[in-house]
Amino acid sequence: MKLTKIIATSAIVLTALSTTSVALAADAGTYKSTGSVEFVPNTGITPPVDPTLPGTEVTPITPDGKTPEPGTAGPLSIDYASSVSFGQNKITNKDMTYFAEPQKLDDGTLKPNYVQVTDTRGTNSGWSLTVKQEGQFTNATTTNKELTGAAISFTNGVAVSEALTTAPTVKDVTLDPTGAASPIMNAEVGSGALTWLDVFGTIEDTEVDGVTVKKNKAITLSIPGTTPKDAVKYATELTWTLGDVPASNF
Template identity: 30%
Template sequence: MKKVTFLTITALLTLGVATPAMAATPKNSDADITLIEDDHPDGPLRISKVTDITFGIDSISGSDKSYYAHYLENDKNADNKYRANYMQVVDNRGTNQGWSLQVQNDAFKGKNDKGEDVTLANAELVMTSTHAQKNSVDKDTQAILPNAEVPVEATGWIFQSEVKVNGSAATIATAKKDNGMGVNNVYFGQASDVPSDNKKLETKNRSIELRIPGISTKSKTKYTSTLTWTLTDDPA
């Protein structure tokens, strides 16, 4: 005889007033970071990039003449304009105390067609710093401090006009206290829509000038001078 078993399931639902949850006792957790000094071999305050200056190829003159720098041939900014010469300064000290940028140069020297050493006597290099710019590949986040056709003293920054660069160190730009932190480019001139052309004066950068007196003896040769750039941690 087949036995059939029935299983009865009773489902219960009790409704009532909900008991409020009790607040848990708060506990604390920690978050920490240990900061150490920037371990770059050149130190936390440093010049990370220097651009060479070229005045191109130009004719000898028996009169006083000014020659102007070319814009950087293969270096464009985020707006696709040719950059003027610049220095890239890194300040990772974390002290926010500011800095000063100084420059000096030796004489312009070359060799004549006889292989003899020659010097471009009394030549005068004159430079004007115009603005600083926070370095960024995204132009929307580039802070320009300030970007003016005429060099100015802005709050926190000093840009020097027509500095005569010779054998003695001369201050050419200063980031005062609470300025100049991180990566900044210090520019000498505004960007240009067109590249420089040896034969077109209007395409040159007038913020960097080489003045050569007419009385100076000149040879048909390439003259070169070495510029020495120095950062000091004193913005005074």
């Protein structure tokens, strides 16, 4: 008889414990909160990046060893465009094509020449980039002041970025020395957001007057043999212009 009572008492205790556990696990209501983040266009200046490692900021220098001017301020900006030198060459009466010297960084590293654009407007509305040659190669201090018939070409461009956005398109151009602008890079609606580079070709060992030097064969200067050339430096200026809508004629 005693054994029966003990078992019955244990059953009652277990039932009570089970009921208490269910009561503790019940919800006492729910409430929702939110998480948010907001972005605004970046109006600062974006520094140049390495054309072969676009996640790394670099300091390019001009062909004469100077620090270039800073890029334009955002949110849609031209951050950098290489100045191009075709080096020192012997006077000849033959038709010649000269290759560009590579882009040099302040640490002496050589990189492909490039132009860099950043779009942080946050509108995904696209943009277009043109380049314009401001007149023929000239030297006002010499007898033959202009390199008649000389032509600069940019070829083998590749759109490069670390951005996970749709790439803009690029095209080969031969510049018009009379001043007409040439479309060279274009971002349709929905593409070209964040930082993108148009990187021209690669650096190659090239023989110039019997000496092997580093050159970029994607950027060329063609000069007819019949063009008079004096023993001076001739120069021109390139103007890069960024529009806030895609080009209709690209």
